[in-house]
Amino acid sequence: MVDGVGPGIPAGGEGTNGADGADGTDAAAQRGQEQRDQVQHRQDQGEQEQRQVWQPADSAAAEGGQDSAAGQSAPSPAEPAPADPSAETAVIRQVPVPPPAGREPAPADPSAQTAAIRHVPVLPPSVYAAESGPGQAFGSGATPYSADPAPDDGAEDADTAASGSLLSRLPRRGIIAAGSVLALAAIGGVAAAVTGGSGGGNKNNGSGTGAGSVNGGAGAGGSSPSPSPTYPAPAFTTVPADGTSNVDPSKAVTVSVANGTITSVQLSGGQETSGTLSDDKSSWTSNGVLNLNTSYQMQIQATDKGGKSVTKTVSFTTLKPSATIGVLEMWPGSDVSVGVGQPIRVQFTNYVPSSYRADVEKACVVTTNPPVAGAWHWVDSDMMDWRPQDYWQTGTQVSVALNLTGVRAGTHQYFVKNHSLNFTIRDTDLRLIVDTKAFKATAYQNGQVIRTFPIDTGSNDPRFITWSGTLAVLGKGNPVEMKGDYGNGDKYDEFVNWATQITYSGTYVHAAPWDGQIGYVNSSHGCIHARxxxxTWFYNLAHVGDVVQVTGTSKTVAVTNGFGDWTIGWSSWLSGSAYGATLGGKPVSG
Structure with missing residues (x-):
């Protein structure tokens, strides 16, 4: 409770409007009487600090708060008297604030027992009546000025009556004075219950810069903690979508997420499928292809921007193809040792249209130790070969994985089975260089000449010219039956010994004891005759894949007539690839 704040309210002030209560009602008169009774009651309580009251300038009031002399004339109602310089301040008491439950009360600060406020002059009653506005004078029967609007039903708000009923009954200047006193009292340590910060608001939701509302007003001294931030949940997009059937197994499965990052993707069905996550972890793409006619389930985990984990499960089924394709044959075969000129060859059971060849090449992975780059080359519509740019390094270990199951190789054609093979490049690099014009052959082993011997190759008859080109040994036989019927009595059917084959069309390096022109004339039907x-020496030394290079004739061997792969230059070889050069199955610059 604050003592000595504001002027007293005259018990019977006259208003300048509404005299005789012509416009008033019994209820208004009753309220006016209640207001006067309350003021009188407060005065009767014995306020301990006397409020400053205006006195005329010629007043003979004694120092120390004595009453003015009897018979003193009152100031004119029309002129408010100036404040008494001797009463510039009034004293208010500190009202202690009870400590929170469970805590000892803090000792009062002796230096803050009182607070001084500046004198607020009290105007004559007639001025208050005039300030109140038409129909607002006390005692006139009209409703006085109120800081808080009265309830519609006329009932007094209990909280308002407890916290500020007196202020609600004061004229505007009285309210301003009372508000000033309350602000100074709060600064001096006086505790007062306020309904909000400066700037307005009621006790339930006041806002401003003061000490916040009793029931949660936002102020600098009473703000509540901010709620935890919320983030949108990750949104998933998958191809195929959940529940899709007849999915093309040759197409990659993709996952993308918005409002989050992917932490893991597991795709299982006929086999576990790996994938690649983007650098920003917003998308994932499967590696390889899926099985045909198989049910798959994919489980995706992602986190939102706040770190909360979300899981999504997607199910789909791959199609059953109406046509299939397979592998007819592979060279050089598995678990064999071959020469440095041996390429890898795969022949399919059906042709592969050019628009599907890149996918087929991609699925056929060649890995080597030591690592070496190479490329597939379509030597025919149903056949492709793989080789390095140069001859193999001796001792290289080669693995071929044909991951073809589910790969699409036509409009309705799919591979249905995987294949693999492993082989080794032998430790000896043997090469035979045949010079048809010089009628001789030179053997090199690991770069060193180890033997030179005379030969006789095909005649100048276009039918019998020996194929030029770089070839690989296909196999050996001892003996080998050879037949030919070229007309005009040129016919034979003989068994020859120590025969080493280099073309499918029947070119051999073999013994020809009947040929007396070896080393002088080219007179054979196309084979390379030797003593x-x-x-015998070459037969015993040669292996499948060893290099035989023939030079000096007008005919170039076809790639598919044996293994004529090395006859083609590297740039031309790459032009026959749909996927390009690879190293360990991964694309590399050619």
Whole structure:
């Protein structure tokens, strides 16, 4: 409770409007009487600090708060008297604030027991009546000025009556004075219950810069903690979508997420499928292809921007193809040792249209130790070969994985089975260089000449010219039956010994003891004739994949007539690839 704040309210002030209560009602008169009774009651309570009252300038009031002399004339109602300089301040008491439950009360600060406020002059009653506005004078029967609007039903708000009923009954200047006193009292340590910060508001939701509302007003001294931030949940997009059937197994499965990052993707069905996550972890793409006619389930985990984990499960089924394709044959075969000129060859059971060849090449992965780059080349519509740019390094280990199951190789054609093979490049690099014009052959082993011997190759008849080109040994036989019927009595059917094959069309390096022109004339039907001792020596030394290079003729061997792969230059070889050069199955610059 604050003592000595504001002027007293005259018990019977006259208003300048509404005299005789012509416009008033009994209820208004009753309220006016109640107001006067309350003021009188407060005065009767014995306020301990006397409020400053205006006195005329010629007043003979004694110092120390004595009453003015009797018979003193009152100031004119029309002129408010100036404040008494001797009463510039009034004293208010500190009202202690009870400590919170469970805590000892803090000792009062002796230096803050009182607070001084500046004197607020009290105007004559007639001025208050005039300030109140038409129909607002006390005692006139009209409703006085109120800081808080009265309830519609006329009932007094209990909280308002407890916290500020007196202020609600004061004229505007009285309210301003009372508000000033309350502000100074709060600064001096006086505790007062306020309904909000400066700027307005009621006790339930006041806002401003003061000490916040009793019931949660937002102020600098009483703000509530901010709620935890919320983030949108990750949104998933998958291809295929959940529940899709007849999915093309050759197409990659993709996952993308908005409002989050992918932490894991597991795709299982006929086999576990790996994938690649983007650098920003917003998308994932499967590697390889899926099985045909198989049910798959994919489980995706992602986190939102706040770190909360979300899981999504997607199910789909791949199609059953109406046509299939397979592998007819592979060279050089598995678990064999071959020469440095041996390419890898795969022949399919049906042709593969050019628009599907890149996918087929991609699925056929060649890995080597030591690592070496190479490329597939379509030597025919149903056949492709893989080789390095140069001859193999001796001792290289080669693995071929044909991951073809589910790969699409036509409009309705799919591979249905995987294949693989492993082989080794032998430790000896053997090459035979045949110079048809010089009628001789030179053997090199690991770069060193180890033997030179005379030969006789095909005649100048276009039918019998020996194929030029770089070839690989296909196999050996001892003996080998050879037949030919070229007309005009040129016919034979003989068994020859120490025969080493280099083309499918029937070119061999073999012994020809009947040929007396070896080393002088080219007179054969296309084979390379050698003396028995030289043919035997080469036969015993050669392996499948060893290089035989023939030079000096007008005919170039076809790639598919044996293994004529090395006859093609590297740039031309790459032009026959739909996917390009690879290293360990991964694309590389050619």
């Amino acid at each position: 028995t001792s030289d043919a």
